[in-house]
Amino acid sequence: MERRRLLQLAIASLGMGALGGAAAHEPVRRLLDLAMNGEPRSIEDWHLACADHLHALRTRPPAQMVADLLIDLMAVRNQTETSTPEDVTELHRVTAALASVHANALTRLGEHGAALRWWRTARQAADASGDLRLRLLVRGEEAGHGLYGQRDPQTVLGLVESAERIAGGPTVDLQTTRAKALTVLGRHDEARTALDDLMRLASAGVAADSFGFWKPNQIHFAESWVHAGSGNEPEADRARDDLLRSTHDYQYDANVRLHEALCTVAQGGVDQGLRQAATVIDRLAPAYRSHHVIETGRMVLHAAPRDRQERPAVGELRELLTLASASSRA
Secondary structure: OHHHHHHHHHHHHHHHHHHHOHHHHHHHHHHHHHHHOOOOOOHHHHHHHHHHHHHHHHHOOHHHHHHHHHHHHHHHHHHHOOOOHHHHHHHHHHHHHHHHHHHHHHHHOOOHHHHHHHHHHHHHHHHHHOOHHHHHHHHHHHHHHOOOOOOOHHHHHHHHHHHHHHHOOOOHHHHHHHHHHHHHOOOHHHHHHHHHHHHHHHOOOOOOOOOOOOOOHHHHHHHHHHHHHHOOHHHHHHHHHHHHOOOOOHHHHHHHHHHHHHHHHHOOOHHHHHHHHHHHHHOOOHHHOOHHHHHHHHHHHHHOOHHHOOOHHHHHHHHHHHHHHHHHHO
16 A cells, blocks of 8 residues: 555656656656665665765755655655564654754745644654654754744744753753844843853763764854854854854855854944845855745844834845745745
């Protein structure tokens, strides 16, 4: 029955593949292959698939990688139903990782309703695995991505507190999200205190997770976000430079440069900062103007005082963000 459902979906997808040209046929081919063969993969192969999808997320436009990712999510679900209990536990971990990548990609596309459902799937799979670190990782990812227009920042703080109850206290990952959420809420003194707490936690040592989601350079990203929001230029510049030396993620690169623009606005250079932000976004190819980048641009826009909202630079950035949002979905 499962193979029949996969085959029916593959056939239904042929029409979409025909509309998308040669590139769109490859996901359909893989779905048909899955439906006809259904051979289980080794756990090592699944870990490789996770690494490949995570690399694709960081280096390719999200619209190009979601179809392949969905196919692997269907395949791991199919294999989980027919595997030994020992393998099922590890396949739950794989499912949690892949579902988190998918929710991340959907967030980058601005598909927030679907992303929220996939975050829930990721949480359920992580909980089923019994892996505490993975449970916290998924919840940290969900909370952090919620700050890009997906959830109210106060709700994000609630997610952080809920995850901390599971962890038994604050963690470095969760603390980065707390500091950023407080900045979005304009509570800059509290954000700086949260950042100080983060640095104390990090001084005890931090390590990347086994799948490669969370890296220590996210500390620099949180520093850039918080210091830029309060107009602390020297510290924001230092954090931005530290991050740019350690990442190849196009999204981080664009966002810390938008933080620089945010810092300029926070210091009173409204027109200059808004034009800085417009330049960063305009230089990105449309496919790379992810919702994370667009929402960070909106942070810069919203940082302009109310009595400056009629400035030409405000209108120019607002129009660019509207166009960028539309082109990223095309």
